[in-house]
Amino acid sequence: MAIREETVWEALKQVRDPEIGIDLVNLGLIYEVLVTEENGKSNIYVKMTMTSPACPSGPQMVQDVKDVLKQLGEEVGEVTVEVVLSPPWTPDRMSEEAREELGFY
DSSP: OOOOHHHHHHHHTTOBOTTTOSBHHHHTOEEEEEEEEETTEEEEEEEEOOSSTTOTTHHHHHHHHHHHHHTTOTTEEEEEEEEOOSSOOOGGGSOHHHHHHHTOO
16 A cells, blocks of 8 residues: 555654754654655655754754654655755744744744
């Protein structure tokens, strides 16, 4: 059974920025999710950014994204994570929930 994009987005909410403690989706770090089918498997592509170009937690977060998506099941094929710096992340990309948690009003 194919994995749905909505399922991927929900799974990504398990991955937290280790410095801020909020999940990557609500922080607005996930820019795009694409699921394609190939040979009975769901290949998953994620485009994401970091809060800053020199984010020391970047490699860990990329690995955490891959790990959580592989846990979706045997139907997961290739997981590709592309880190982009354009457009740059800004706090206005955060969800209302994340803004409240961090005290951004």
